[in-house]
Structures are given as structure tokens and as C-alpha cells.
Amino acid sequence: MSRIVHFDIPSDNPERAQKFYQEVFGWEFTKWDGPMEYWMIKTGDDKQPGINGGMARRMPGQIGMTNTIEVSSIEEYISKITSGGGQVHTPKFPIPGVGHFALCSDTDGNIFGIIQMDSNAK
Structure with a gap:
């Protein structure tokens, strides 16, 4: 059985969006050291149920969060x-x-x- 393992949040203004999610939910953001502008999101203690995600600049036409299934x-x-x-x-x-x-x-x-x-x- 395949499970959702990650989510992505598209943003027109990642700095503004990160501030929102940090202030509202306490999420932590870390710049990814990869080939694209991307931030990893830690949503909580790894010992608790849930998943972490990421954030990137919105691509044209992209709406809403995207779940990723392994x-x-x-x-x-x-x-x-x-x-x-x-x-x-x-x-x-x-x-x-x-x-x-x-x-x-x-x-x-x-x-x-x-x-x-x-x-x-x-």
C-alpha cells in the first residue's frame, strides 16, 4: 500500500507564506541545498503522527497544496x-x-x- 509521505505548498511570496505558517502553526522552514529554490517544512515532532513537507515558488496555473505518494x-x-x-x-x-x-x-x-x-x- 502506498502512503502520502510529503506535501508541497506553492507560494507567490515564500517569505510571507513562511511567516504565516510559522506564526499560526509553529512550523519550521529550512532552505533546501538542491538545484531549485525550495524550503523543507518540519510540521512537528517526528515521534508524532503526521508528515513534513516543502514550499516552492508557485508555477503558472498551480493552485493548492500537492500531496506526494511514495x-x-x-x-x-x-x-x-x-x-x-x-x-x-x-x-x-x-x-x-x-x-x-x-x-x-x-x-x-x-x-x-x-x-x-x-x-x-x-
């Missing part, structure tokens, strides 16, 4: 998604040192990500 094989799940009536919006691409990611939607148009973890991804 899968064992990107190719296998892309096939399952399209066979089930879903769509792939952003084909598989590597996130260096993290894994491979694709952005998809379900039959109602809800956007979600899938990720196959792989620390050797380049």
Missing part, C-alpha cells in the same frame, strides 16, 4: 494511473539525491505527486 516504481504507477482514468501532467523527472517524481491527477482532476525514492537519482 511508490515502488514510477513507471508501474504511471501505467496504473492512466489505466484507471487519471492523467500524467509532468512526466517522470529526477530530483538529485532524492528520487524520481511525476505530477498526476485522478479522475476528478485532483493533482498529486508520486515519488520513487532513489538516493542515486541524478
